[in-house]
């Protein structure tokens with residue numbers, strides 16, 4: 762398997778004199794993996810995901826994307842890398858309320874130079890079809906159930922065909938059955954080639970992932986199957 766992302770000795774502190782939230786994290790993520798990040802509240806899971814997803818920067822250590830060290834890129838450069846390679850899914854869906862479902866799914870393509878604007882609508886409709894919501898394309902998110910909103914968020918995360926999908930508690934606002942459906946969908950779409958990393962408290966979500974990483978007090982306490 763090819764290496765997708767490598768973290769080398771990554772640490773993160775939010776203030777100079779406090780204990781680091783993450784300490785000396787060494788981690789390699791390969792193409793095609795599905796990974797659950799587990800651990801108690803406050804252990805550093807979301808912080809780790811934000812660093813992997815280029816939403817936040819480590820205070821020390823290196824970040825390699827396909828063996829290229831991108832630690833020193835500017836924030837703007839990193840946001841371009843993020844947009845092209847990484848799709849994000851959040852617990853509260855983060856859809857834009859004033860836009861239609863279709864416009865929400867189009868958004869990530871506007872920052873992706875590899876996609877022509879003439880392709881936006883077709884690609885957004887294809888992504889909505891993949892999550893079974895093409896018939897809702899002209900609706901606004903407030904007219905949808907939680908599970909449907911999360912499926913729109915999945916379409917939005919996948920529309921750029923990213924190498925990596927990151928999901929922070931993707932089923933946290935859904936009931937058990939709807940959460941199961943959303944995870945099954947995410948897994949099926951990822952089986953087509955993307956790597957998936959999920960932060961979760963939910964054991965049934967974690968069981969769908971082939972690799973488990975447990976964080977305890979900012980360090981990797983377990984990494985295995």
Ligand SMILES: Nc1ncnc2c1ncn2[C@@H]1O[C@H](COP(=O)(O)OP(=O)(O)OP(=O)(O)O)[C@@H](O)[C@H]1O
Pocket residue numbers: 775782800801802803804805806807808809
């Ligand atoms: N922007 C920030 N500024 C200061 N401290 C922060 C910030 N973000 C997170 N922290 C602190 O870092 C620690 C780890 O937070 P993080 O959200 O990564 O934990 P978590 O394991 O995801 O927790 P939970 O399961 O409750 O979401 C916590 O003590 C938190 O208060």
